[in-house]
């Protein structure tokens with residue numbers, strides 16, 4: 001079974017899609033409910049015990065029991081730095097959630113995806129993970145190594 005961080009969990013507003021992907025890469029539950037009102041987002045965050053991340057000062061200032069944090073930067077790497085005190089980099093949790101839809105990933109046998117994934121990928125990699133919701137397949141290729149390096153540096157500088 002693939003483990004991921006159980007807390008904190010996040011709810012991000014629509015315009016924080018890149019940050020959500022980075023959090024998911026790290027293994028955090030980072031939900032986005034597209035085109036939902038702030039009121040509804042608050043309700044969902046409360047129900048699902050999520051920290052709400054927003055780019056809107058007005059939203060961040062709203063009096064509510066939900067923890068709302070203002071994200072100031074336009075850039076994902078700085079955005080991640082803004083909340084670095086809340087999160088940690090744990091190698092075993094990397095790529096445990098789907099970057100696209102936030103669902104948990106599952107291990108899948110190479111023989112089952114050999115017809116979908118390019119041949120050279122199958123030659124060089126033996127471990128694959130799949131999102132059972134959107135069907136995305138993940139493996140620890142160059143892209144994975146790049147993201148890992150990029151993000152681990154942020155934590156070192158943190």
Ligand SMILES: [Zn+2]
Pocket residue numbers: 098099100101102103131132133134135136
């Ligand atoms: Zn997915």
